[in-house]
Amino acid sequence: MLKNKQDAFGQALYDFHKGGRPRVAFERHDGYIDCSENMAHYFARYRDWPGDEKMAMRFVKGRVLDIGCGPGRHAVHLQERGYDVVGIDNSRLAVKVCRLRGLRRAKVMSATQVSSGRIHVLGGRFDTVLMLGNNFGLFGSFTRAKWMLRRFRGVTNPDARILTSTLDPYDTDRPEHLAYHRYNRRLGRMGGQVRIRARYRWFASPWFDYLFVSRAELRQILDGTGWELRKTLDGPDNRYIAIIQRR
């Protein structure tokens, strides 16, 4: 769980919910910085979602675990559609916003804490794990992704699926992006393993790795974890949603 001073993103989500128009700065470890659009995107209603996300909702079934649920864009929608949804986020303020927006089951928990030992806290096993909004990134690295995927078997039912989105980092011809991939690989990291931190006013998250993968890299990660790639949905630009099936 993030400490209050670290919860830059959650604080911005909370301020947006309260009517502010905050912007978060994302700082990358090579010195690149980017200011977010305002947070409206994270609060978008279903009718305003991009087509691939709407399409992904057709693959939702049974009990749903939304990992890194933020202010609950997907979780609140699915709850309204009658699903039994649990949203988790390592940001206390994101979870607070979820509850203010009506999500009945929202917990402060990080993606790495999801394991069979927590089933009682999570209210049982799941049929669908959501990691949309580029939340494939929460897998962090090649090794950690494999470790987490194996643990996810322990909190899911036999026919469960993971719905997750990422960007193919190599689907670019911009030299500065290609240079960043080389820089990462020289450090023994995956090309799309982006080390960033979020900053907002005085709040600064710890540095963390957020992972973007190509379809080929995704298959390598899934290999041997008990999960397999069923289908991908193409999104705008270089984004795709992966439908991952438990074997």
Added chain:
Amino acid sequence: MLKNKQDAFGQALYDFHKGGRPRVAFERHDGYIDCSENMAHYFARYRDWPGDEKMAMRFVKGRVLDIGCGPGRHAVHLQERGYDVVGIDNSRLAVKVCRLRGLRRAKVMSATQVSSGRIHVLGGRFDTVLMLGNNFGLFGSFTRAKWMLRRFRGVTNPDARILTSTLDPYDTDRPEHLAYHRYNRRLGRMGGQVRIRARYRWFASPWFDYLFVSRAELRQILDGTGWELRKTLDGPDNRYIAIIQRR
């Protein structure tokens, strides 16, 4: 003059001019960070200026030096109204944008380079010095402000004036701002002496001091420099424009 890699603000101005919608992050030395609105404000046409800036234009006379002219919001307007205007900025790209927007006399020069030794480069002495858009900040510190003001006598005619805007930093009840003033004073700085740097993509300016002063502090700074406060124009929030007259 800023090196290319340091010209974060100029790069963003240039990208805006080219149709992008960049945002600059301003990082303060106590860890606070703020993302700018997009740059449209710096390109606003006269009809869209705030009332106090329009009012300030009535005090313009003779040859005009616009210090820290940015993309030329004021300089281009005054040139269109027939004034002989020279714009200077320490950003090569800001000056480039000025020229692209039609400003005939734009030079890469920092505020601290303005002195009688540069009169030949500047084409003669001035009757009006503009430092609007909070460009009082370019005075940097108490000591440097006095030093620069004395030097400004050497590039101005006897009846010259300086039109400059700042924010009264003490006109606030927000505890985080009051804490920052105390923090600054503990370091032997003025309360409103803000140490910041601009960051945009990979560009990062050097850290620099940007000064905000109350009216009382302004009078202390002017004392003994050969300039006196003639009038202030109240702006929105805690901003005011100072009309400063050469004695």
